[in-house]
Amino acid sequence: MTADVEEPNxxxxxxxxxxxxxxxxxxSLIWPFVHQxxxxxxxxxxxxxxxxxxxxxxxxxxxxMWRGKPxxxxxxxxxxxxxxxxxxxxxxxDPLSRxxxxxxxxxxxxxxxxxxHEKWLVMVGICTHLGCIPKGQTLADAKGxxxxxxxxxxxxxxxxxxxxxxxxxxxxxxxxPYTFLSDTKIRIG
Amino acid sequence: MSNHASTYEPKSAxxxxxxxxxxxPRMMHDQFVDFPTPRNLNYLWTFGGILTFxxxxxxxxxxxxxxxxxxxxxxxxxxxxxxxRDVNYGWLLQSLHATGSSMFFLAVYIHTFRGLYxxxxxxxxxxxxxxxxxxxxxxxxxxFLGYSLxxxxxxxxxxxxxxxxxxxxxxxIPGMGTGIVEWLWGxxxxxxxxxxxxxxxxxxxxxxxxGLVILHIWALHVAGxxxxxxxxxxxxxxxxxxxxxxxAKDAVALFAFVFVFAWFVLFLPDYLGHADNFIEAxxxxxxxHIVPEWYFLPFYAILRAIPxxxxxxxxxxxxxxxxxFIPWLDRSPVRSTKYRPIYKWFFWLFLFSCLALGYLxxxxxxxxxxxxxxxFTAYYFAHFLLVMPIVGSIETPRKxxxxxTDAVLGKSPVRAGGGVPAGAAAxxxxx
Amino acid sequence: MTAYRTVVPLRSALAALATLVCxxxxxxxxxxxxxxxxxxxxxxxxxxxxxxxxxxxRGFQVYKEVCASCHALERVKFRNLVQKGGPEFDDEAVKALxxxxxxxxxxxxxxxxxxxxxxxxxSDKIKGPYKNEQEARSIQNGAYPPDLSLITRARSxxxxxxxxxxxxxxxxxxxxxxxxxxxxxxxxxxxxxxEAPEGFHLAEGMNYNAYFPGNQIAMIQPIPEGGAVEYxxxxxxxxxxxxxxxxxxxxxxxxxxxSLNERKQLGWTVxxxxxxxxxxxxxxxxxxxxxxxx
Numbered sequence: 001m002t003a004d005v006e007e008p009n010x011x012x013x014x015x016x017x018x019x020x021x022x023x024x025x026x027x028s029l030i031w032p033f034v035h036q037x038x039x040x041x042x043x044x045x046x047x048x049x050x051x052x053x054x055x056x057x058x059x060x061x062x063x064x065m066w067r068g069k070p071x072x073x074x075x076x077x078x079x080x081x082x083x084x085x086x087x088x089x090x091x092x093x094d095p096l097s098r099x100x101x102x103x104x105x106x107x108x109x110x111x112x113x114x115x116x117h118e119k120w121l122v123m124v125g126i127c128t129h130l131g132c133i134p135k136g137q138t139l140a141d142a143k144g145x146x147x148x149x150x151x152x153x154x155x156x157x158x159x160x161x162x163x164x165x166x167x168x169x170x171x172x173x174x175x176x177p178y179t180f181l182s183d184t185k186i187r188i189g
Numbered sequence: 190m191s192n193h194a195s196t197y198e199p200k201s202a203x204x205x206x207x208x209x210x211x212x213x214p215r216m217m218h219d220q221f222v223d224f225p226t227p228r229n230l231n232y233l234w235t236f237g238g239i240l241t242f243x244x245x246x247x248x249x250x251x252x253x254x255x256x257x258x259x260x261x262x263x264x265x266x267x268x269x270x271x272x273x274r275d276v277n278y279g280w281l282l283q284s285l286h287a288t289g290s291s292m293f294f295l296a297v298y299i300h301t302f303r304g305l306y307x308x309x310x311x312x313x314x315x316x317x318x319x320x321x322x323x324x325x326x327x328x329x330x331x332x333f334l335g336y337s338l339x340x341x342x343x344x345x346x347x348x349x350x351x352x353x354x355x356x357x358x359x360x361x362i363p364g365m366g367t368g369i370v371e372w373l374w375g376x377x378x379x380x381x382x383x384x385x386x387x388x389x390x391x392x393x394x395x396x397x398x399x400g401l402v403i404l405h406i407w408a409l410h411v412a413g414x415x416x417x418x419x420x421x422x423x424x425x426x427x428x429x430x431x432x433x434x435x436x437a438k439d440a441v442a443l444f445a446f447v448f449v450f451a452w453f454v455l456f457l458p459d460y461l462g463h464a465d466n467f468i469e470a471x472x473x474x475x476x477x478h479i480v481p482e483w484y485f486l487p488f489y490a491i492l493r494a495i496p497x498x499x500x501x502x503x504x505x506x507x508x509x510x511x512x513x514f515i516p517w518l519d520r521s522p523v524r525s526t527k528y529r530p531i532y533k534w535f536f537w538l539f540l541f542s543c544l545a546l547g548y549l550x551x552x553x554x555x556x557x558x559x560x561x562x563x564x565f566t567a568y569y570f571a572h573f574l575l576v577m578p579i580v581g582s583i584e585t586p587r588k589x590x591x592x593x594t595d596a597v598l599g600k601s602p603v604r605a606g607g608g609v610p611a612g613a614a615a616x617x618x619x620x
Numbered sequence: 621m622t623a624y625r626t627v628v629p630l631r632s633a634l635a636a637l638a639t640l641v642c643x644x645x646x647x648x649x650x651x652x653x654x655x656x657x658x659x660x661x662x663x664x665x666x667x668x669x670x671x672x673x674x675x676x677x678r679g680f681q682v683y684k685e686v687c688a689s690c691h692a693l694e695r696v697k698f699r700n701l702v703q704k705g706g707p708e709f710d711d712e713a714v715k716a717l718x719x720x721x722x723x724x725x726x727x728x729x730x731x732x733x734x735x736x737x738x739x740x741x742x743s744d745k746i747k748g749p750y751k752n753e754q755e756a757r758s759i760q761n762g763a764y765p766p767d768l769s770l771i772t773r774a775r776s777x778x779x780x781x782x783x784x785x786x787x788x789x790x791x792x793x794x795x796x797x798x799x800x801x802x803x804x805x806x807x808x809x810x811x812x813x814x815e816a817p818e819g820f821h822l823a824e825g826m827n828y829n830a831y832f833p834g835n836q837i838a839m840i841q842p843i844p845e846g847g848a849v850e851y852x853x854x855x856x857x858x859x860x861x862x863x864x865x866x867x868x869x870x871x872x873x874x875x876x877x878x879s880l881n882e883r884k885q886l887g888w889t890v891x892x893x894x895x896x897x898x899x900x901x902x903x904x905x906x907x908x909x910x911x912x913x914x
Contacts, residue, residue, distance in 0.1 A: 280879040
């Protein structure tokens, strides 16, 4: 090595390699500190939950908890289903079904539910605008201009298939992954 | 901070703009890049950097653990178990923090003994040293408070026993000790209330340590670093710039230290702890052998060596407090033990006493163990109160080299009577 | 780095020295004293050790058929039996197992406001037979069968060594990564039921165990001579007292420290990285300091 006697050569290969190794080590140590804030193994295990729907009469709705979020389950009347079916998809602000069971499909009423269980509408009950919980689950609630749900925070109106029709919300209410274990038993997640 | 002339030159317009308003880059450059460090520092001088790493590591892992920990009597033990089992990398973070406290003390004890050996407490570094003593005290308090948090059997009984030390003050004013203990507990026994306040204080104290460390480094940069010869830096050739020289050396030592640290974290996560702390706190049952963490053992041995309750407590606290007075107890004309043919032996005897007290602290307080604990406790105090002043006064030190450069280049020491007298090193000297 | 280079010779030297000192102890001490506990070969011991999946499966079978009638394992969830680094049963098998588990989970309140018992789910704890410590004590004649979730970490082997051998023993344990004291104790306890020596006063309802502190233990011998369970053909081992004890101890070691596999794998990566980087930094430091005599 012919180096300057006064000033050590800082671009020396060993020095560079050592610094690079140290830096890589320090950088990879960051990951555990970041990852610890992600949902833990216990929270992930609660990702699915089962519910009995037999007490829910036609026209009624229940709210259940799934992953700490409210899930709306509505036993829809024939009239409500009919109203929802008659809306042309092109008229909807959000044309996608937002259904995790069939992603990317158009927002028809059929695509918002599960085949064979069309009377049950199952949605995450969180307004897609800024996360408030829309009204419309109980009889006394304001249901908005379209007979479904109404978010009191900023005035978003959802129809009887949970699709945004009016107001600032950008998307239809999200539909979580779910399956029917029997006619009245549902597993969400 | 220090008295060396600034060599910082802002390289860009932005740097210049900053330099005229808040010259932090200039300070960093002068103190941590261009700062003159003695060229003869050995690896024992790398522990300052290692300790800074330890403090930051404990702060960061601690803040992260506090995101998952629940300071209540019902949930504390479960939440720590939850961290280890379910939180992503929780087992790693918990082990880093628990092992980290041991590593912190390992490093601080090496750092302290290095200071003792090379006379780093002597003028003009008295305040630097005393700040170090305060840091040690704050570390001990933090470690004790932190040990209570997992709320295992050892946690609970450590809190009970150590807080009860204050009840010895009943011997001074009846009722005072009990009053203080109940005030610390927030009740008539150690409970969830105690745990909650200990958690709060455990979170607070590290930031106090952080502040003390800044003062400690400030004081260091005013006086300059001591070195194995104990001589001051006199000429430019006595020193090298901190970057890259000292930094390169610190980096090697830090990684070697992290190797030891990681060894315990990854292969022996329970080795430095105690099995009983995996049993949830039970106020009705005391474990058969209660011992503190290893870093408190010497002080625990001193506590138990004294047959009187109040006396034991006083001796234990005095064992730390006495450190603050050694800049004035040491009467030697030179700093470094390297040049002290008689004191050298006493230094190693002192180190041995501390290790022996550590061993005795881990043994039951009975029979021969108490006898030896008393012997070594007696020497612990005699070392500071008798050996330091007496040996320092009567001993003739070996001849010092003329300068740090001479020591490095192996030039023979100056002859007695000529050149630099032996006592010169102790006198603060301006360049 | 010097520390690392000296590991191998030092380790064997120390091990030899320690063996020399330890083997002097009698196999079973006189009444009232705890016998010396031997160190066993565990698949999960040392730096490279990992759990043996088949052993954990057999161990779980022993826990389920023997221990679970008194001891809970509540910090372990059914889902853990599926996860990597454990017994790795398949999802459906564990669901079926949970559904058949004799101890139900109390849950509620339901829509009528009442608490109810239900079948455990994957996310539920492996519940023991007793509602609480009081119920356990009232049924077990005052003794409390502890939860076993952390038992191998909550027990240790206490080696009484003379002061001069203390440091070499410590160094040996650190350098060889000995962390199986709890497992060694568990195994010794499970295989330590003996006839009480003559003249030993055994209290009523107590059993003699050579390794239990005080030698009197309320738990009756859980695994009889010849083994307590029937292992399946493909389980990889034949049932016997020693084998059952070993398997259930390994299972409990996993229950107490389920991240061991991941920890030791990461350990090797980290150690390798630190050795290389420390060496590189050392040479960089030498290069930098080569211009200065020091």
